Amino acid sequence: MTATVRRRKRPGNGSRPATRPLAKAPTGxxxxxEITNGGLPRGRPTLICGGAGCGKTLLAMEFLVHGxxxxxxxxxxxxxxxxxxxxxENAQSLGFDLRRLSARRRLLLDYVQLERDKLTESGEYxxxxxxxxxxxxxxxxxxxxxxxxxxxxxFSGLSDRLLVRAELARLFRWLKTKRVxxxxxxxxxxxxxxxxxxxxxxSDCVILLDQRVMExxxxxxxxxxxxxxxxxxxxxxxxxxDDHGVSVLPITSLGLAHQASxxxxxxxxxxxxxxxGKKGFFRGNSVLVSGTAGTGKSSVxxxxxxxxxxxxxxxLYFAFEESPTQIARNMRSVGIDLEPWARRDLLRVxxxxxxxxxxxxxxxxxxxLIDDWKPxxxxxxxxxxxxxxxxxxxxxxxxxRLIDFxxxxxITGLFTSLTEGGGAAERTDxxxxxxxxxxxxxxxxEANGERNRTIQIVKARGMAHSNQVREFVMTDRGVVLLDVSxxxxxxxxxxxxxxxRQPPAPGSDPKPRRRRGVK
Amino acid sequence: xxxxxxxxxxxxxxxxxxxxxSIAALANLKRLCDSHLAGRYSIEVVDLLDKPHxxxxxxxxxxxxxxxxLPAPIxxxxxxxxxxERVLIGLDVLPRDDEE
Numbered sequence: 001m002t003a004t005v006r007r008r009k010r011p012g013n014g015s016r017p018a019t020r021p022l023a024k025a026p027t028g029x030x031x032x033x034e035i036t037n038g039g040l041p042r043g044r045p046t047l048i049c050g051g052a053g054c055g056k057t058l059l060a061m062e063f064l065v066h067g068x069x070x071x072x073x074x075x076x077x078x079x080x081x082x083x084x085x086x087x088x089e090n091a092q093s094l095g096f097d098l099r100r101l102s103a104r105r106r107l108l109l110d111y112v113q114l115e116r117d118k119l120t121e122s123g124e125y126x127x128x129x130x131x132x133x134x135x136x137x138x139x140x141x142x143x144x145x146x147x148x149x150x151x152x153x154x155f156s157g158l159s160d161r162l163l164v165r166a167e168l169a170r171l172f173r174w175l176k177t178k179r180v181x182x183x184x185x186x187x188x189x190x191x192x193x194x195x196x197x198x199x200x201x202x203s204d205c206v207i208l209l210d211q212r213v214m215e216x217x218x219x220x221x222x223x224x225x226x227x228x229x230x231x232x233x234x235x236x237x238x239x240x241x242d243d244h245g246v247s248v249l250p251i252t253s254l255g256l257a258h259q260a261s262x263x264x265x266x267x268x269x270x271x272x273x274x275x276x277g278k279k280g281f282f283r284g285n286s287v288l289v290s291g292t293a294g295t296g297k298s299s300v301x302x303x304x305x306x307x308x309x310x311x312x313x314x315x316l317y318f319a320f321e322e323s324p325t326q327i328a329r330n331m332r333s334v335g336i337d338l339e340p341w342a343r344r345d346l347l348r349v350x351x352x353x354x355x356x357x358x359x360x361x362x363x364x365x366x367x368x369l370i371d372d373w374k375p376x377x378x379x380x381x382x383x384x385x386x387x388x389x390x391x392x393x394x395x396x397x398x399x400x401r402l403i404d405f406x407x408x409x410x411i412t413g414l415f416t417s418l419t420e421g422g423g424a425a426e427r428t429d430x431x432x433x434x435x436x437x438x439x440x441x442x443x444x445x446e447a448n449g450e451r452n453r454t455i456q457i458v459k460a461r462g463m464a465h466s467n468q469v470r471e472f473v474m475t476d477r478g479v480v481l482l483d484v485s486x487x488x489x490x491x492x493x494x495x496x497x498x499x500x501r502q503p504p505a506p507g508s509d510p511k512p513r514r515r516r517g518v519k
Numbered sequence: 520x521x522x523x524x525x526x527x528x529x530x531x532x533x534x535x536x537x538x539x540x541s542i543a544a545l546a547n548l549k550r551l552c553d554s555h556l557a558g559r560y561s562i563e564v565v566d567l568l569d570k571p572h573x574x575x576x577x578x579x580x581x582x583x584x585x586x587x588x589l590p591a592p593i594x595x596x597x598x599x600x601x602x603x604e605r606v607l608i609g610l611d612v613l614p615r616d617d618e619e
Contacts, residue, residue, distance in 0.1 A: 054531065120609030121597055122609065125597045132567045
């Protein structure tokens with residue numbers, strides 16, 4: 001008994017009525033609904049395939065859990081591999097209480113045990129029992145979603161492959177008549193998408209999961225191979241499974257389509273604003289502040305955070321080196337008091353050791369915190385500590401995603417970067433600096449028995465900016481830029497050399513202004 | 520199987536309506552029991568169309584499925600039971616050659 005399902009194209013009758021937009025069933029999985037333009041095809045089966053341990057089961061389970069909790073669509077999880085206890089336990093680690101959902105009849109877990117060595121075959125059979133079982137389950141809880149994980153087990157459990165193929169074809173047709181949105185998982189096998197060619201039965205939507213280990217850290221990726229009748233992003237997206245479940249990071253879909261703002265934001269340091277044509281950064285800029293240890297990066301970052309709070313904007317400060325209290329104390333010592341802003345909940349400091357999490361987990365945590373609280377300004381101090389958990393390429397990729405994510409929301413980001421002493425100051429930053437709109441370099445100039453702090457703008461996209469290396473001091477009012485003092489030969493005098501010349505009185509104009517252009 | 524003489528065989532046959540396969544399975548089963556287990560068996564036929572909830576409870580996927588509930592352990596045989604030898608092996612009715 002074979003059944004070949006062939007989809008015939010209808011003979012074209014010229015003017016087809018405008019196709020209705022495909023109905024979708026939202027997965028509720030952050031990112032996935034974005035890249036599928038709303039979710040999985042409603043009332044149709046979707047195939048999720050991938051190798052062992054790639055997250056198929058969890059993804060499918062989350063589709064059901066969100067359906068049950070958020071979209072009023074109860075679901076059936078028919079498992080051919082894991083027992084219902086195992087499923088419940090695994091889901092528990094992601095914070096999903098399957099037992100409770102089952103008790104509330106929002107979810108029905110069914111474990112199908114099919115072991116060839118415990119079954120004797122004698123004569124002809126079919127899978128009517130499966131249909132009855134599934135149909136009964138759907139009716140019991142009025143299910144709108146069904147997961148079959150993984151139905152390929154039927155092929156190893158039963159010897160009559162032709163029959164299983166025919167019955168599967170029948171099952172998928174039947175699922176459509178039941179109007180349930182189905183997810184079928186399939187085991188990837190080398191070159192083949194699924195070991196037993198499940199993709200043959202599922203023609204509407206195919207999602208491929210993949211887990212690769214690069215530089216000792218595992219990266220998960222998701223790709224939509226096929227989505228009939230719907231626009232989708234066919235690029236590979238990184239995705240994560242953490243204690244909140246699955247999240248997909250649609251990086252490439254953002255591209256560079258974000259709006260460029262021309263509104264300005266103060267850096268929080270008057271002298272520094274002046275270096276940017278008196279205005280500061282653009283909103284939505286990503287700003288890199290780099291320098292060796294002790295050059296004042298955190299102070300510049302704190303000024304920026306304080307300025308945001310003063311404007312009444314929320315600022316989220318990711319601290320990867322110091323605790324919140326440590327930062328507050330240090331900043332108080334240079335006259336920046338962040339505590340009142342924290343009390344008014346305009347400033348939040350999220351401190352975490354970079355090594356506490358993997359790189360992607362960090363990224364997701366940051367995404368979540370940003371999404372939850374919706375700050376307008378984000379500080380990451382220092383971003384270089386991330387290198388402890390990933391390679392430079394990975395960190396760069398992660399930063400690119402974070403920056404895209406923030407730009408899309410017009411969030412201004414300031415990232416500090418610790419440069420190794422000794423080497424060329426600009427070298428180690430090159431990796432990430434290309435992602436940044438603004439790059440400021442802090443340094444220490446050692447000369448004549450003293451160390452003087454300097455700041456310079458290496459780049460500032462789309463903004464007029466000063467090309468001078470400026471000297472600054474840490475006062476009890478924080479960072480203060482000193483006016484430029486030039487020697488006769490045009491070089492800049494700093495430190496004692498400057499004082500030896502004359503401290504220019506405020507408002508005084510050392511050079512007589514030349515009259516020009518006046519008619 | 521020395522003490523097999525007084526054992527009773529409790530068998531349950533799962534079908535779904537009166538399909539040719541179901542009818543064949545029941546006929547084959549009866550014939551086989553009469554010739555090998557005369558007076559020592561009982562057959563219960565479960566039609567899943569009448570009791571669909573039993574499919575999940577008793578973990579049935581394939582139709583027809585024959586379940587030996589006694590003697591323990593539970594054994595499952597799927598198909599229309601047309602291959603008598605396979606059924607006897609599945610039910611553990613024939614003593615195996617090496618096990619006299």
